Amino acid sequence: MKGLNPIEFVAAIKAIIDGRIDIPQRLAGNQALGVLLNRRSVRDFSSREIEADVLAAILEAGRLAPSTVNLQTWSFCTFDSGSWKKTFGANIPFKASRAVIVLGDAHRMRLVIDEFPFKPLVEYTLAVMNASIAAYAMNIAAEACGASAVMLSETGRTGFYDAKYLKEKLRLPDGVFPLMTLVFGYPKGRKPPMPPKLPLREIVFDGAYGVPDQKVLEAWLKQMMAGYRATRVISSFKGQLRRYLAKVDSAENGLKEMIFHRKEELRDRGKKRERIS
Amino acid sequence: MKGLNPIEFVAAIKAIIDGRIDIPQRLAGNQALGVLLNRRSVRDFSSREIEADVLAAILEAGRLAPSTVNLQTWSFCTFDSGSWKKTFGANIPFKASRAVIVLGDAHRMRLVIDEFPFKPLVEYTLAVMNASIAAYAMNIAAEACGASAVMLSETGRTGFYDAKYLKEKLRLPDGVFPLMTLVFGYPKGRKPPMPPKLPLREIVFDGAYGVPDQKVLEAWLKQMMAGYRATRVISSFKGQLRRYLAKVDSAENGLKEMIFHRKEELRDRGKKRERIS
Numbered sequence: 001m002k003g004l005n006p007i008e009f010v011a012a013i014k015a016i017i018d019g020r021i022d023i024p025q026r027l028a029g030n031q032a033l034g035v036l037l038n039r040r041s042v043r044d045f046s047s048r049e050i051e052a053d054v055l056a057a058i059l060e061a062g063r064l065a066p067s068t069v070n071l072q073t074w075s076f077c078t079f080d081s082g083s084w085k086k087t088f089g090a091n092i093p094f095k096a097s098r099a100v101i102v103l104g105d106a107h108r109m110r111l112v113i114d115e116f117p118f119k120p121l122v123e124y125t126l127a128v129m130n131a132s133i134a135a136y137a138m139n140i141a142a143e144a145c146g147a148s149a150v151m152l153s154e155t156g157r158t159g160f161y162d163a164k165y166l167k168e169k170l171r172l173p174d175g176v177f178p179l180m181t182l183v184f185g186y187p188k189g190r191k192p193p194m195p196p197k198l199p200l201r202e203i204v205f206d207g208a209y210g211v212p213d214q215k216v217l218e219a220w221l222k223q224m225m226a227g228y229r230a231t232r233v234i235s236s237f238k239g240q241l242r243r244y245l246a247k248v249d250s251a252e253n254g255l256k257e258m259i260f261h262r263k264e265e266l267r268d269r270g271k272k273r274e275r276i277s
Numbered sequence: 278m279k280g281l282n283p284i285e286f287v288a289a290i291k292a293i294i295d296g297r298i299d300i301p302q303r304l305a306g307n308q309a310l311g312v313l314l315n316r317r318s319v320r321d322f323s324s325r326e327i328e329a330d331v332l333a334a335i336l337e338a339g340r341l342a343p344s345t346v347n348l349q350t351w352s353f354c355t356f357d358s359g360s361w362k363k364t365f366g367a368n369i370p371f372k373a374s375r376a377v378i379v380l381g382d383a384h385r386m387r388l389v390i391d392e393f394p395f396k397p398l399v400e401y402t403l404a405v406m407n408a409s410i411a412a413y414a415m416n417i418a419a420e421a422c423g424a425s426a427v428m429l430s431e432t433g434r435t436g437f438y439d440a441k442y443l444k445e446k447l448r449l450p451d452g453v454f455p456l457m458t459l460v461f462g463y464p465k466g467r468k469p470p471m472p473p474k475l476p477l478r479e480i481v482f483d484g485a486y487g488v489p490d491q492k493v494l495e496a497w498l499k500q501m502m503a504g505y506r507a508t509r510v511i512s513s514f515k516g517q518l519r520r521y522l523a524k525v526d527s528a529e530n531g532l533k534e535m536i537f538h539r540k541e542e543l544r545d546r547g548k549k550r551e552r553i554s
Contacts, residue, residue: 022337024330032421035309036338036414053301060299061313063477065413068430069517070472070501076481083484103486108479112494115518119525121532125405125437129430129456132409136342137313140417144309153345153406160402171485179406195347200340202385204353207360208447209380217389224347240346241392248396255398 004225012226015219016196035143040192042148043094045185050097054145058100058184061141067130071109074131076138077101077170087169093156096149096183100138101158101166104131107175120259124177131179142184148191152181154244161247164254174262192231196223281502289503292496293473312420317469319425320371322462327374331422335377335461338418344407348386351408353415354378354447364446370433373426373460377415378435378443381408384452397536401454408456419461425468429458431521438524441531451539469508473500 004012021037023030050058055078062076079099084092092099104127110116116123139149153159157166158181166178202216228237281289298314300307327335332355339353356376361369369376381404387393393400416426430436434443435458443455479493505514 021341022333024333026330027334027422030334030421032309032312033334033338033418036417036421037341039341039343041343053303056299056301057304057307057310059477059481061310063474063480064298064314064316064471066316066318066416066428069514069521070474072475072480074480075486077486078481078483087484105480108489108494111489111491112498113518115522117522117525119529121536122438122525122528125456125532126430128402128405129409129437132406133413136410136413139343140313141310144307144313145304151343153403160406161399169485173486176486179402194341197340197347198349200336203340203349203351203382204336204355206355207364209352209354209449209453212385212388214388217385221389237346241390244346245392245394248394248399251399252396255402259398 004222004229008222009226009229012196012219012222013230016193016223016227020194022200032144036140038191039140039143040148040187040194041150042185042187042191043150044188044192045094045096045148046188048097048186050142050147050184050186054142054147055098055184057145058138058141058147061137062100062102062134065130065134065137067133068126071126072130073105073109073127074134075103075105075108075176076134077103088156090156092183093152093158093181094150094183094185096185098184099158100182100184101170102131102135102138102179102182103170103172104128104177104179105175106177107173110175118262120262123175124259127175127177128179131177135180135182138182146186147184148187149182149184152183153179154247156181160255161244161251162254163251163258167258174258177258193227196220196227281499281506285499286503286506289473289496289499290507293470293500293504297471299477309421313417315468316417316420317425317464317471318427319462319464319468320427321465321469322371322373322425323465325374325463327419327424327461327463331419331424332375332461334422335415335418335424338414339377339379339411342407342411342414344410345403348403349407350382350386350404351411352380352382352385352453353411354380365433367433369460370429370435370458371427371460371462373462375461376435377459377461378447379408379412379415379456379459380447380449381405381454381456382452383454384450387452395539397539400452401536404452404454405456408454412457412459415459423463424461425464426459426461429460430456431524433458437532438521438528439531440528440535444535451535454535470504473497473504 106123154161383400431438
């Protein structure tokens, strides 16, 4: 990955600005669509606290999210600034007012439905997929209430990159997978601009997978680097990737252990019990 | 899993009706929150087609969804009824007007960022998490436009339960993981009622994981059985689980192959190339 020269930097910034949201004209006044498309990952919060009723609406959106066969394979660990500090010895990332650690939960349903055989990849996929959906529902609910959030997978050991660490910290039983932390607050000043998104023709295919356009991808990469340089003083896109790569070995090993090395008792449960008849 | 007697059936139906959405009073008129909380999985569509601009808004919501380091690890395969029939030899499930197969895509970013070492579980988690979020964004966008959708993981071989089959059908490169199919249309008549959801106290924990309440879980299970019996003529909750269990072995093996057995060339790529410096 090469750096940008000044001409490339200016061209990339212009491309970011040109690549904004495309809402069809007839739908331009649609409030719910506006909330959805104008969501941003906010990392700079004012001192205003998240009100109790806004937090209730956020959690309700997570609770009512859709899931495979309505199995609700998620749990939410909630924190205010005090309980976060007590648990992790630091402020909530970005000094947000509230935090929710979102867990994929394949443990709870086993307490009443004992027919599931131990199929670790199926269970893990189910848990991650459903919990991700619930997390995003909470994020959009916050936006609907004028608050904001950011989803963290790595920052401050708050997501699946530190799954094993979080499993111990939160005393999670086998089959519960830490996925990400959502931190909530009210944005301080204007929300950040949208990061550069790939054009629709690069991600949407008609009927079968198409070959991605290398030039479009390279232009996007330049925009990512330029965008980081323009908006962040101490961080860069390369730096961000480097932080992830530094932890990728331990992340992989932690996931492997959590997904596959579950207790024998659980693993054999499906075989011992009566099957659905 | 035991069946329900008539008294249990009536009690469970009453509990479903009592367990509806809980929107805080001050937020009751919030349109965006209403769209989010009133979303339903719709499986009965009218003949009205999804208009081009509504489809555009749906795809735009997927395109602009948040993702880890903005890597946009997803692709969307779109179908109308004709192209679906050509590919799969059947109607779109539930005779919906449009379908989008949502793919977790860890392939595309490798075409321009070659520093990623082969860490299959990290990549898979990233791809599934982000693609799930994008899928739900498309679902909510449809709801915002008055249309509806249902996310399918198994019905008609349309999700991760048939990942290997779909990989061949859609000619997916290694590192692209079929996750689910969203089918879109306008609901025929009233939307279905909300399926029974666990109460907040069963899924939300303060600071550390709590022990789920077995009685609450058992009551929920009864509601699931009663809800299926009350709303579906030919299906039951047990029947639905049975369909999943019948395919769980092949699903597990398919996922294992897709996640771990990728091409050597790709696997070793991160080692050969220059690392981020």
